[in-house]
Amino acid sequence: xxTLAWAGRRAVGLRGExxxxxxxxxxxxxxxxxxxxxxxxxxxxxxxxxFFASLIAPFDPNAVDLTQxxxxxxxxxxxxxxxxxxxxxxxxxxxxxxDLVVVLIITYVPMVFGMxxxxxxGYxxxxxxxxxxxxxxAFIAFPFIVLVIAVVAILGPGLKGxxxxxxxxxxxxxxxxxxxxxxVLREQQFILAARTxxxxxxxxxxxxxxxxxxxxxxxxxxxxxxxNLLLLAGLSYLGVGVQAPTAELGxxxxxxxxxxxxxxxxxxxxxxxxVVLGAGFSMIGDSLADxxxxxxxxxx
Amino acid sequence: xxxxxxxxxxxxxxxxxxxxLEKWFPVPRSPIDVIRRNPRERVHAVDGVSLQxxxxxxxxxxxxxxxxxxxxxxxxxxxxxPNQGSIHFDGVDVTEATGQMRRDxxxxxxMIYQDPFTSLNPQMSIGAAIEEAGKVHxxxxxxxxxxxxxxxxxxxxxxxxxxxxxxxxxRQRAAIARALAVQPEVLIADEAVSALDVxxxxxxxxxxxxxxxxxxxxMIFIAHDLAVVSHVADRVAIMYLGRIxxxxxxxxxxxxxxxxxxxxxxxxxxxxYTLGAADETTPxxxxxxxxxxxxxxxxxxxxxxxxxxxxxxxxPALAPDDGPHRVACHVLPFGPxxxxxETAE
Amino acid sequence: xxxxxxxxRADQAETSAPPLLTIKRLRIxxxxxxxxxxxxxxxxLTVGQxxxxxxxxxxxxxxxxxxxxxVGMVPxxxxxxxxxxxxxxxxxxxxxxxxxxELRAREIAMIFQDPxxxxxxxxxxxxxxxxVLRLNAGLGRAAARARSxxxxxxxxxxxxDRRMSAFPHEMSGGMRQRVMIAMALAxxxxxxxxxxxxxxxxxxxxxxxxxxxxxxxxxxNMSMILVSHDMGVIGTAADRVxxxxxxxxxxxxxxxxxxxxxxxxxxxxxxxxxxxLTPEDRTELRxxxxxxxxxxxxxxxxxxxxxxxxxxxxCAEVSMELTAVSPTQLSACPFARRES
Numbered sequence: 001x002x003t004l005a006w007a008g009r010r011a012v013g014l015r016g017e018x019x020x021x022x023x024x025x026x027x028x029x030x031x032x033x034x035x036x037x038x039x040x041x042x043x044x045x046x047x048x049x050x051f052f053a054s055l056i057a058p059f060d061p062n063a064v065d066l067t068q069x070x071x072x073x074x075x076x077x078x079x080x081x082x083x084x085x086x087x088x089x090x091x092x093x094x095x096x097x098x099d100l101v102v103v104l105i106i107t108y109v110p111m112v113f114g115m116x117x118x119x120x121x122g123y124x125x126x127x128x129x130x131x132x133x134x135x136x137x138a139f140i141a142f143p144f145i146v147l148v149i150a151v152v153a154i155l156g157p158g159l160k161g162x163x164x165x166x167x168x169x170x171x172x173x174x175x176x177x178x179x180x181x182x183x184v185l186r187e188q189q190f191i192l193a194a195r196t197x198x199x200x201x202x203x204x205x206x207x208x209x210x211x212x213x214x215x216x217x218x219x220x221x222x223x224x225x226x227x228n229l230l231l232l233a234g235l236s237y238l239g240v241g242v243q244a245p246t247a248e249l250g251x252x253x254x255x256x257x258x259x260x261x262x263x264x265x266x267x268x269x270x271x272x273x274x275v276v277l278g279a280g281f282s283m284i285g286d287s288l289a290d291x292x293x294x295x296x297x298x299x300x
Numbered sequence: 301x302x303x304x305x306x307x308x309x310x311x312x313x314x315x316x317x318x319x320x321l322e323k324w325f326p327v328p329r330s331p332i333d334v335i336r337r338n339p340r341e342r343v344h345a346v347d348g349v350s351l352q353x354x355x356x357x358x359x360x361x362x363x364x365x366x367x368x369x370x371x372x373x374x375x376x377x378x379x380x381x382p383n384q385g386s387i388h389f390d391g392v393d394v395t396e397a398t399g400q401m402r403r404d405x406x407x408x409x410x411m412i413y414q415d416p417f418t419s420l421n422p423q424m425s426i427g428a429a430i431e432e433a434g435k436v437h438x439x440x441x442x443x444x445x446x447x448x449x450x451x452x453x454x455x456x457x458x459x460x461x462x463x464x465x466x467x468x469x470x471r472q473r474a475a476i477a478r479a480l481a482v483q484p485e486v487l488i489a490d491e492a493v494s495a496l497d498v499x500x501x502x503x504x505x506x507x508x509x510x511x512x513x514x515x516x517x518x519m520i521f522i523a524h525d526l527a528v529v530s531h532v533a534d535r536v537a538i539m540y541l542g543r544i545x546x547x548x549x550x551x552x553x554x555x556x557x558x559x560x561x562x563x564x565x566x567x568x569x570x571x572x573y574t575l576g577a578a579d580e581t582t583p584x585x586x587x588x589x590x591x592x593x594x595x596x597x598x599x600x601x602x603x604x605x606x607x608x609x610x611x612x613x614x615x616p617a618l619a620p621d622d623g624p625h626r627v628a629c630h631v632l633p634f635g636p637x638x639x640x641x642e643t644a645e
Numbered sequence: 646x647x648x649x650x651x652x653x654r655a656d657q658a659e660t661s662a663p664p665l666l667t668i669k670r671l672r673i674x675x676x677x678x679x680x681x682x683x684x685x686x687x688x689x690l691t692v693g694q695x696x697x698x699x700x701x702x703x704x705x706x707x708x709x710x711x712x713x714x715x716v717g718m719v720p721x722x723x724x725x726x727x728x729x730x731x732x733x734x735x736x737x738x739x740x741x742x743x744x745x746x747e748l749r750a751r752e753i754a755m756i757f758q759d760p761x762x763x764x765x766x767x768x769x770x771x772x773x774x775x776x777v778l779r780l781n782a783g784l785g786r787a788a789a790r791a792r793s794x795x796x797x798x799x800x801x802x803x804x805x806d807r808r809m810s811a812f813p814h815e816m817s818g819g820m821r822q823r824v825m826i827a828m829a830l831a832x833x834x835x836x837x838x839x840x841x842x843x844x845x846x847x848x849x850x851x852x853x854x855x856x857x858x859x860x861x862x863x864x865x866n867m868s869m870i871l872v873s874h875d876m877g878v879i880g881t882a883a884d885r886v887x888x889x890x891x892x893x894x895x896x897x898x899x900x901x902x903x904x905x906x907x908x909x910x911x912x913x914x915x916x917x918x919x920x921x922l923t924p925e926d927r928t929e930l931r932x933x934x935x936x937x938x939x940x941x942x943x944x945x946x947x948x949x950x951x952x953x954x955x956x957x958x959x960c961a962e963v964s965m966e967l968t969a970v971s972p973t974q975l976s977a978c979p980f981a982r983r984e985s
Contacts (some may be wrong), residue, residue, distance in 0.1 A: 021676035029678060104365060190421035193475070196377040197433045198407035207432070211423040235822055364847035365818075467936040497703035498876065498935035502918035506929050524848065527877075527920040531930060552924050564970035571922055572880020572904050584849055585819045 032287045039283030046277055050096035059087035062092045062245045070263040080265040082255055091247035092270055096277070099249055103228045106166040111221050113167065114174025115213060119205055121175070122182025132175065139172040145231065149240060157240045163192065164230065173224070174217055181213050184220065205300045215292050222285025233274055249274050314352040315390055315518055316376075316409075316486060321349045322384035323371050327592065343591045345371035346382070347542030350618075353486065358512050358519040358535030360550065362526055364564070365538040366591050369522045373490045376520070377411045378402060389483075401564035407437050409481035414491035416471035420463040427459030428473040434481035449478040451515075453507060474505065480515075487511070488520045494527055501528070508532050526569050530554055534625075538562045541591060541599045549624030558627040558634055560584075561600045567603055598630065606633040663734075664691040665836060666715065667869050671728035673710050673719055682940045683724060686892035689967060692836065695866040697859075699883025699900065701873055701915075706889040708872045712838050715870075716753050717745045732836070750781040753958060754829035758841035760821035764813040770797075770824050771809030777831040796827040801857060816928045819850035826857065837862075837869045843878060855882050876919050880904055888912045891938040891948035895964055898974040910975035911949045947978070955980055 038200035049056060068085035071077050120131035137145070151165035160184045185191055186209070233250025235241030242248035249270045256266025303545055329342040346368040353359050363369040374380045376387060378394065387394040389405055397405050413419040420429060430445045433642040446456040450472040461469050472492065479487060489508065493501045509532050512519050523529050530538055537547040538561065547560040557563045564584040586603045589595055598616050601607040610630050673685040692698045702708045715737065716723055728943045737748060749755075757763045764771060769877040771793055778789040785950070785957045797805035800823040813821055822842060829837060839858065841853035859882065864867055873879050877901070879886055886903045888911065896909040907913045917931040935952040944950055950960035957980060967975040970982060 021674065021722060022681055025676040025678060025722065066520070188423045189413040189415055192379060193411070193413060193419050193478070194421070195379060196406060196411045197411075197436065198403040199432075200403070201437055203436070208424075209422050212421070334824075365851065373961035386665065469936065497874065497937060498918050499703060500937070502930040502932040503919065506932060509929065512686065525920075526923045527847075528920055532922045551923075555814070557958055564849055567849045567923055570851070570855070570875065570876060570881040572900070587819055587850070588847065 017170075024199045029204075031288050035283045037286075038048060039249050039280045039287065042274055042276060046096050046273070046280070047100055049093055049098055050275055053090075053093035053097050057087075057090040059090040059095050059141035060068075060089045061086065061247050069268070070259060072263070073265055073269075077139050080243050082266050083259060083263075088252070088266065088269060088286075091252060092249070093171075095247040095249045095270065096251060098247065098271065099229065099232060099277075102162065102232055102242075103225055106163060106170065106232070107221055107225050107228050109215055110170030111174045114171035114176075115210065115217055117171065118178025118235045120208060122179040123186055123201070123209065125183075129165035129179070130197065132179065136172045138245060139169055139178070144169055145234070148231070148235070152235065154239045158243055159171050159241070162235060165229065166231070170224075170228075174220070176221055177216060178213050181216055182209060184207055185212060193197070219285070219289045219292050220280065222288055226285070228283045229274065229278055229281065268288030301502075310342075313353060314354045316351075317388040318349060318351045318376070318385070319388075320385040320422040321346055321372070321375060321387065322380050322448050323368075329386060342439055342593055344368075344542050345374065345591060346411075346588050347594070348383075348385070349539075349542070349544055351537060351544065351547070352522060353518050355485070355518050356512070356516045357535065358508075358521055358533045360529035360537060361520060361522045361539060362524065362529050363539035364524060364588055366541060366588050368542040368591070369539050370490055370629045372539075373411060373488050373520065373522055376488055377409055389466045399624060401547075404437075404597055407482045408484050408486060409486040410482055410484035412472070412476055412479055412487065413491040415495050415579060416468050416475055417463075417495075418472055418479075419475045422463055424463040425460050425462055426466070426477070427461075429474070430478045430481045437468045437485065439481070439483075443556045444481065447599045451480065452477045455501075467500075468496050469503055471600045472496065472500075476507065476511075480511075484517070486520065488522070488524045492521075494525060524575040526554070526565060527571075538565065541589065541594055543599060545600065545629070546625075547618065548627075552625045556634070558625070558632055559600075559629050560606055560631070563634065564602050564603075576582045598628075600644065604631075606631045651741045659938060662694050663748045663985075664693050666690070666692040666781040666870075666923045668715075668977045669729050669731070671711065671714060671730060672726040673707070673714055673723055673800060674733060675723040678939070680724075683726075684940070685714070687965065688728070688889075688892075688894055690887055690894065690897075692868050695862070695868055696883060697862060697869045697871055697884045699871050699873065699879035699886040700890035701879045701886055703874060703875060705891070705937060705940065708874075708889050709840050711889070712870055712872050712874050713755075713841055715836075715838060718852075720753075720867060731922060751832050752834055753836045754832060754834035754933050755838040755840065756822070756825045756829050758844050759844070760825045761813070763825055764821060766813055768814055769810050770816070773916045774809075774824070774828050774831060774859060776834050779826050781832045792831075793827075796830055797824070799830070799918065801853070802826070805985050810891065817850075818846050822854055823845060823857065823949075826854075826861070830861065833865075833873055835867060837867055838872075841874070842871070844873070845874070849860060851874060851878070863935070879938075888915070889945055891940060893977065894950065894967060895965075896975065897967065897971075898976075902936050902971075902974055906974075906979050908970045908974060909949075909978045910953045910981055912979075914952075914954070 042242035053145055063086060065085035068081050069083055071081040077087050077089065080091060081090055082091070082160040117132060121129040147169045148165040151168055152161035153163040156162060191204060194204045225238040232241060233248070233253070236248045237254045239254070242251055244251065253267050253274070256263065260300060303560070308458050322344070323346040324344045329338070329340065347370070349372055351359070361372070368623040371380065382395055389409065392404070392405065394405055394415070420426065421501060427445050429642045430448055431442050434444055449456055449458055454470060455472050458466070458474070460497060461473070462561045463496050492508070493504050495511065496504060508519065508521065510624065511517055512532070519532070521529060521532050533550050534552045535548065537544045537552050538546070538559065540555070540561050546553060546557065552624055553562060554566065584603050584605065589599070589602055597613050598607070598611040601611040604611065608631060614630065616628040616630050618626050620626050666691040667690055671685050671688040672683060674681040674683050677820065688711055690711070695888070700708045700712065710719060710723065713719055715732070717728055717737065717740070719725060725738055727841050730738050732748070733753065737745070740748060753823070762845055771790065773791040774793040774796060775786070778784045778792050784792060794805045797808060799818060800930070802808050802820060802823055816824070840956065846854060855878065858869065861867060871879065883900050885897065885899050886895050888909065890911050896903070896907065898908070898914045903912065904916060907916055914933045915930070918933060919931060933952050938948055944961060946961035947953070947963040947965060950956045953960070963977070963979060965977045967977050970976050
């Protein structure tokens, strides 16, 4: 607080150009704060709505009522009803909850696994590293989504397939990122120092290296969340993800597509929610990347 | 296996004995090298170094880039495994030890690194770093943390601070406190003051001198700056391309250098007070040869103004010249000091 | 104000010719979230024809930034906030882009600390020198090649015609710095800015490069600003020395005067803190207490006061104007002389 007040006083005493420089730096920071704030509000609001779905939602998400088919948005059905007469608003709330949970799992479980593999490979090098790199390269050489679909096809459709499929493929990007960081980090003097202090490899990696590797992984994961959200919706849309009748945003988009002419809301409104949720995550990710990226920095 | 130190006048047996140590690194081969069956190349970073360190002694090691001084230090603290030769610490062969025993042995030798900005974990408070080091080596409680901060001249209140909140000199003090938490018998400082500003460098040099006096630590002090070494070391070894070329008491080596390379280093040292005098000697020409391609015979001969035919064929051994003052040179162009080094100036 | 003008005149008195470069009241600021950091604060400097001015200070003292401001290369996001830099009678701060390019091409050259990153790794040495010659001196391909070889030979590169086709990574640090010097010489500059030119080099190589710079300066009557943190390098290579602390010039004096009778307490402390090669006795080094200054939290008045052995209550009112101690020596401390 004191430094800020002091800085203000000092800036007044300086010529116009200095004040402009200061304003620019502050404006950049402020803009980043605004983006972060808006992102958190969007994701936060949707998350709260989703997690209290059972309290908020006016209807049962899976109650079929063929007399209420394809009703347009109204005071009773805020987002209208779908071809089975289910309330879309209710289903959207439940779908948000499901999507958020699944997306967090398929982002952060692979992240943790990938970090461990990457850290071990980068730290020990030698044959551990050689094998890891080959495996990673092999995975990355295939298109991500095709691999996931292949895994899902083997295991059969459903969430289990999504979890296993994404974990099997998703860890590779984190492992590659972490391995690269670790190669740099292991030559950093505080890692050398930890080794010369007689610490066991376990301690050196877990206590000293990993906390310094988390930052870049978190930044990367923020972008990954958005991709995974779209991936989950995409798989469900294709019919290999979440199975009917469970409400899922991508599946809901698919539900309405043959009625696009008569009932636009069935497809469009869940689609808009996907876009808004994705945008919210992107905003948080971008401004966090700005912030963490600056200090990304044991290394830099 | 404990060998009597050549200058056995000092107290007791050496705590550290390095014999004929070699460390080389393979040069990565490209596929073309493999196809052409080019010979595997090696960088000889340390190429036959023997030295001894007495308890309570400060040994300075001076060398330019490529001299192998840092590789030597890393072999001593087991970051590298030497390819040849032995390191005996307190009578035990360090290179043979494995696992926990190896880690314990090396706990007794601690290293201080060059860059205080990266030698501390940015995510840990300095108190936690010091405490961890002590705990791993079996110290109880955490009273020692504050005591150690005081030993290195930091206020006790710094315990909770992150390295980011410390200046360069303060971080180097914290790094020293962390090394001391292990209660080492030997401290190895690898360019420990060269990243610091002059005013801070002097503070840290004084701290090292104080630690060696008050705690009786044996120390190996590695630096490229001769004046810095001259301030803390009792004995000094000059390294060139992986070898020790001259070794002896600091005053003897710096006032009456016998090896042409030592002489050249001293002449090249920019010292505003020897203005004029320094300009009379011609600087040695040429670059330091690549450690990939070490010259035959004496490795300094390519830059030595006194080199003769024998220098090209015979590799000079580090031979006693004047008691504890040893030098590896066939020519010895500067003549033996007539009445000892005091009067040679 | 008048005292400084008088001091500047005194400063110039030793050389009859007008100085090649005069910096007055230069202020350079960097914005940060906590406010503007003044990296250079009311800096006054003169560089005479054929003179080597040493600019010495610890990290963060503002020596490099000051040097770079002369060629309009203050690193982003910093900016010159005030003052003037007169080169050969014209204020370079008012130069437009073309004039500035012209100045860099023909008048003022610069060499940096790290010759490894100052050369482009994908082009040969010969290509890079010839390019400078063809662009700045308007030479044709063949003439540029011939001149490049000449320059490489002049800076002491063995077998220069063969070295023309070498890439930077095939050369040692010392050789790369020689190549940088050759490139700097291509425009026949009258002023060379050398920013820590030997800091990354080994002692024996440093000695060679300093010797080369000295020879070139004599042979071409070139002026030079030598920026360094190393009092030893400054002491051997500079004619006159300006000492910087926390963005301020605290003392200017001819090299021998500076080392034999420093006036400002900071200069004295800096000299005392230098380890000696063969000290008379190996007692404790004299140190400067405390930590380097935080440019955002400088005290009023003299920035060195918190670490100064001579500090007194009125240090907060010191104006930091340079005043003449003798006809050639200027100091910002009004108290040091009286104390001693």
